[in-house]
């Protein structure tokens with residue numbers, strides 16, 4: 001496991017999401033595995049609780065203990081059950097560490113919890129329990145499941161584990177985690193010319209200090225409107241009718257479609273920016289909070305948080321940094337020409353404003369992006385100095 005790595009190498013993990021097309025038998029096995037995983041999780045959790053009450057000690061029984069009483073557990077991949085044991089242990093660890101952030105592990109119910117299971121790849125000599133073929137994914141018990149790969153894994157990647165899940169609309173996906181050793185990138189030192197500042201914008205996703213905007217694609221808005229219409233139709237229908245079921249399925253498919261569109265958009269935008277600039281400055285806004293305040297639903301507010309994370313790792317792979325400015329930094333009401341800070345927030349309705357001190361005419365959002373950029377760079381160089389003098 002602890003392969004020797006030179007200092008110039010770094011470990012990176014990549015997940016490939018592949019669509020799975022199981023045969024009828026394989027799908028039945030998947031369904032059974034989902035059920036067994038839920039069952040074993042609930043059993044272990046219940047026994048842990050009982051054990052704790054009786055002995056005051058923390059202990060989670062292993063899946064093997066349950067097989068005599070529940071022989072159907074033997075029909076599925078034992079690795080999936082072991083993973084449930086690991087996941088439950090992990091759920092308790094994070095709960096004990098910070099109970100305010102992580103709730104006490106809950107019992108799983110078919111109607112609330114996503115159907116999924118995870119198996120690790122066990123490598124023994126030349127044999128592996130999980131591997132990919134040209135158009136399939138080989139798993140224990142299921143055998144080769146037909147799969148469609150968005151791209152091919154590289155030859156030197158190591159397959160670590162795979163999670164199989166089923167969406168609410170009935171599609172199966174495999175999330176294959178790979179360990180990818182890579183050369184550590186050279187550190188890129190940004191300059192004002194090669195750095196961009198981005199201000200989150202409700203209407204335009206972001207506005208850059210250069211004035212450039214991302215303008216969320218209109219099809220995203222169209223899909224969103226269509227989704228709202230289906231939702232309205234559903235509200236008027238009688239639950240349980242055939243028509244209702246069909247509309248529910250339509251709703252789920254469109255919902256998935258929107259999520260995919262949004263993810264594509266975010267990946268494409270973040271890749272473009274990470275390639276074009278040496279550093280990117282953003283403000284660490286709490287996007288969930290913004291989403292609550294604006295109450296515009298799940299359009300793109302939640303997406304901006306993901307966008308920042310995508311930027312962070314896409315930059316890091318090139319030795320670059322995402323510079324995050326404090327979320328209370330008054331980016332909008334500061335004049336980027338002279339630094340004057342206005343006592344009050346500039347109204348969202350105003351596209352431009354004039355600085356009373358220096359007379360500069362400022363575009364509200366681009367000015368904010370400019371301030372975020374200046375602040376981000378200032379932070380970068382002051383921490384760099386501290387690091388060097390230390």
Ligand SMILES: [Zn+2]
Pocket residue numbers: 335336337338339340355356357358359360
């Ligand atoms: Zn000014």
